[in-house]
Amino acid sequence: MSRQIDYRTAIREALAEEIERDPNVFIIGEEVAQYNGAYKVTQGLWAKYGDKRVIDAPISEAGFIGMGVGASMLGLRPVMELMFWSFAYVAFDQMINNAATVRYMSGGLLHCPIVVRGPANGGTNVGATHSHTPENLFGNMPGLKVVCPATAYDAKGLMKTAIRDNDPVYVMENTKLYGELWDVPEGEYTIPLGVADVKRSGSDLTLVAHGRAVITCLKAAELLEAEHDIKAEVVDLRSIRPLDEETVLESVRKTHRVVVVEENKPFCGVGAQITAMIQEKAFDDLDAPVARVSAIDAPAIYSPRLEEVQLPRPMDVVKKALSIC
Amino acid sequence: MSAILKNESGTGAQFAREAINQSLEASDKVRFLRDMVRIRNFEERSNKAYSQGRIGGFLHLYIGQESVAVSAASLLGPNDHMITAYRDHGHALAVGMSMNECMAELYGKATGCSKGKGGSMHYFAPDKNFWGGHGIVGGQTPLGLGIAFALKYQGKTGCCLCFLGDGAVNQGAFHESLNLASLWDIPVIYVIENNGYSMGTSQERSSAYPDFLAKRAEGYNMAWDAFNGWDVYELRAGFHRAMQRAHNESRPTIVEVATYRYRGHSVADANSKVYRTKEEIEQHENLFDPITRWKNTLLEEGVITEEDYRQLNREALQEAEASAQFAEQSPWPAEADITADVYHEVDHQTESGLTGKHFFND
Numbered sequence: 001m002s003r004q005i006d007y008r009t010a011i012r013e014a015l016a017e018e019i020e021r022d023p024n025v026f027i028i029g030e031e032v033a034q035y036n037g038a039y040k041v042t043q044g045l046w047a048k049y050g051d052k053r054v055i056d057a058p059i060s061e062a063g064f065i066g067m068g069v070g071a072s073m074l075g076l077r078p079v080m081e082l083m084f085w086s087f088a089y090v091a092f093d094q095m096i097n098n099a100a101t102v103r104y105m106s107g108g109l110l111h112c113p114i115v116v117r118g119p120a121n122g123g124t125n126v127g128a129t130h131s132h133t134p135e136n137l138f139g140n141m142p143g144l145k146v147v148c149p150a151t152a153y154d155a156k157g158l159m160k161t162a163i164r165d166n167d168p169v170y171v172m173e174n175t176k177l178y179g180e181l182w183d184v185p186e187g188e189y190t191i192p193l194g195v196a197d198v199k200r201s202g203s204d205l206t207l208v209a210h211g212r213a214v215i216t217c218l219k220a221a222e223l224l225e226a227e228h229d230i231k232a233e234v235v236d237l238r239s240i241r242p243l244d245e246e247t248v249l250e251s252v253r254k255t256h257r258v259v260v261v262e263e264n265k266p267f268c269g270v271g272a273q274i275t276a277m278i279q280e281k282a283f284d285d286l287d288a289p290v291a292r293v294s295a296i297d298a299p300a301i302y303s304p305r306l307e308e309v310q311l312p313r314p315m316d317v318v319k320k321a322l323s324i325c
Numbered sequence: 326m327s328a329i330l331k332n333e334s335g336t337g338a339q340f341a342r343e344a345i346n347q348s349l350e351a352s353d354k355v356r357f358l359r360d361m362v363r364i365r366n367f368e369e370r371s372n373k374a375y376s377q378g379r380i381g382g383f384l385h386l387y388i389g390q391e392s393v394a395v396s397a398a399s400l401l402g403p404n405d406h407m408i409t410a411y412r413d414h415g416h417a418l419a420v421g422m423s424m425n426e427c428m429a430e431l432y433g434k435a436t437g438c439s440k441g442k443g444g445s446m447h448y449f450a451p452d453k454n455f456w457g458g459h460g461i462v463g464g465q466t467p468l469g470l471g472i473a474f475a476l477k478y479q480g481k482t483g484c485c486l487c488f489l490g491d492g493a494v495n496q497g498a499f500h501e502s503l504n505l506a507s508l509w510d511i512p513v514i515y516v517i518e519n520n521g522y523s524m525g526t527s528q529e530r531s532s533a534y535p536d537f538l539a540k541r542a543e544g545y546n547m548a549w550d551a552f553n554g555w556d557v558y559e560l561r562a563g564f565h566r567a568m569q570r571a572h573n574e575s576r577p578t579i580v581e582v583a584t585y586r587y588r589g590h591s592v593a594d595a596n597s598k599v600y601r602t603k604e605e606i607e608q609h610e611n612l613f614d615p616i617t618r619w620k621n622t623l624l625e626e627g628v629i630t631e632e633d634y635r636q637l638n639r640e641a642l643q644e645a646e647a648s649a650q651f652a653e654q655s656p657w658p659a660e661a662d663i664t665a666d667v668y669h670e671v672d673h674q675t676e677s678g679l680t681g682k683h684f685f686n687d
């Protein structure tokens with residue numbers, strides 16, 4: 001049965017289904033229970049599943065996320081909500097020094113099946129402290145997995161997989177996508193981590209993106225086709241680490257031209273990694289240098305008028321595409 | 326200033342009469358002595374290996390504090406757990422890890438407890454309810470909370486003893502953990518091993534506090550206790566009280582133990598006799614050495630003879646020597662091992678582990 005639900009509801013369904021499936025799954029976060037979630041992702045879950053499974057935490061990210069890491073070492077599967085991923089920075093030590101490394105430093109004696117999730121995006125005029133996109137930072141850490149779903153369908157399937165995975169998985173959502181409606185089938189499905197998705201096929205140019213930049217690319221692809229007769233393929237990475245290099249390379253071998261698009265910052269961002277990978281592995285297939293469109297390299301600006309400019313817009317992607325086509 | 330509490334709350338004999346100590350068999354008492362002696366011999370041998378260039382990085386010796394880990398470990402039931410910081414050799418041996426695996430870890434060998442991937446500061450033995458060995462000061466405090474949280478979630482009657490130093494009490498993560506522990510009735514026991522110094526900084530120079538660091542518990546509506554760290558009876562009695570509170574009421578406790586490290590912060594600490602006086606160190610070694618005191622207690626009780634003690638020492642020395650030989654002769658990890666034990670799913674070759682690129686080496 002096909003139906004449309006929004007991204008936020010899709011995540012909520014994933015959480016509810018996993019809570020019902022596995023007694024070890026529980027949610028902790030600020031305002032997740034009685035307040036129904038700062039962004040209403042967890043709406044209704046506390047009423048339905050109660051105090052044991054949906055727990056309001058004080059404002060104490062290092063404390064409760066570190067606690068989740070410890071609990072996961074004993075086999076629980078905590079799903080920790082960050083009100084914003086920007087607040088992960090006060091819990092960095094727990095999320096990196098502990099979650100990412102205890103398996104390694106114990107020589108594989110233990111593992112941490114924890115999920116940390118929440119929105120990680122700019123574009124909502126909340127200033128630099130609330131607009132970080134740390135997928136590159138956490139993706140840089142061996143031991144961690146990072147996913148950035150762009151659609152409701154992907155968000156649900158990836159979230160369920162993340163909860164079942166035996167390693168720490170950090171799921172980065174997007175408040176600007178929470179209300180977007182997408183086709184999501186009724187019933188159970190999962191999406192593996194590390195598998196990219198071709199969201200639109202084309203023959204002239206590849207646009208590689210993740211998170212909301214995928215939506216930007218889909219719009220840009222329409223413009224390119226309508227106004228310039230350029231058929232762009234849009235590859236959605238979905239998962240940053242593990243990474244599906246093959247789907248990207250396959251597209252590049254077909255189109256010979258690439259623009260890598262991201263809301264991440266350009267310096268050592270995800271796009272930089274993808275670009276290096278393409279030049280290394282598909283150099284002979286390229287008819288033009290790999291081009292990039294990232295957020296303008298400055299802290300996220302507050303000014304609503306200008307923040308729109310700071311993040312990649314469809315017209316920025318079109319312009320960059322035309323420069324290499 | 327030394328860390329000596331001069332606790333007036335009881336005498337050794339009084340603590341010996343407590344039920345938890347009355348129930349001890351002579352063999353238990355000898356085992357505690359043996360464990361302390363083994364830890365000391367292990368560390369003396371590792372110190373030698375360090376000076377011979379056999380061990381990399383840091384080596385934080387626990388010498389002088391052995392009674393704390395041994396007494397705590399002696400009380401662990403099947404659902405009681407331990408986690409500590411980087412000064413972890415004593416805790417590891419006390420919970421039953423072998424000298425061989427611990428020494429080999431120091432040497433960075435494949436036979437080490439962490440296959441040579443963790444080193445001195447990162448020993449683990451989940452099968453013995455020992456969860457590390459953590460290098461970031463205070464970083465283990467939320468983990469200890471989480472272990473205790475998991476026990477409660479699973480409906481088990483148990484607790485987690487989470488050890489930290491007197492320097493770690495000023496870390497934010499510790500305070501966050503205290504608040505959560507009390508707020509959520511989590512059966513965690515924070516054990517401040519107060520050896521008077523964090524590296525070269527005395528507790529007076531690092532902490533604002535009235536008389537006991539553990540008193541900070543009051544701010545979190547939490548119970549606290551403080552006791553001397555050189556007497557096994559006193560330690561067992563004190564830990565037992567906190568563990569009872571955890572088991573019966575699911576309430577946390579901060580316990581502060583007065584102890585002392587004889588050596589430098591790490592073996593590489595060149596200043597260990599600069600920030601404190603020689604007399605201070607000697608005072609502790611001569612009057613408050615936990616091994617000597619426990620030995621004397623057992624001699625007085627007629628549980629051992631001087632010859633028994635010499636024999637224990639000889640055996641521990643031999644065991645430590647053999648562990649160094651074992652480590653010496655053990656193989657290095659293979660180069661391919663560098664990327665093993667990073668992801669559970671990759672190690673187990675699951676579908677998840679075989680999907681997508683996890684490592685970016687080529």
Ligand SMILES: Cc1ncc(C[n+]2csc(CCOP(=O)(O)OP(=O)(O)O)c2C)c(N)n1
Nearest residue numbers: 412460461462490491492493520522523524
């Ligand atoms: C976050 C952090 N800061 C600094 C250090 C360096 N460091 C390691 S141990 C230590 C002193 C800690 O002293 P204490 O907590 O009293 O424990 P002790 O060494 O006495 O056992 C310092 C500063 C560290 N490992 N982690």
Ligand SMILES: [Mg+2]
Nearest residue numbers: 490491522523
């Ligand atoms: Mg100290």
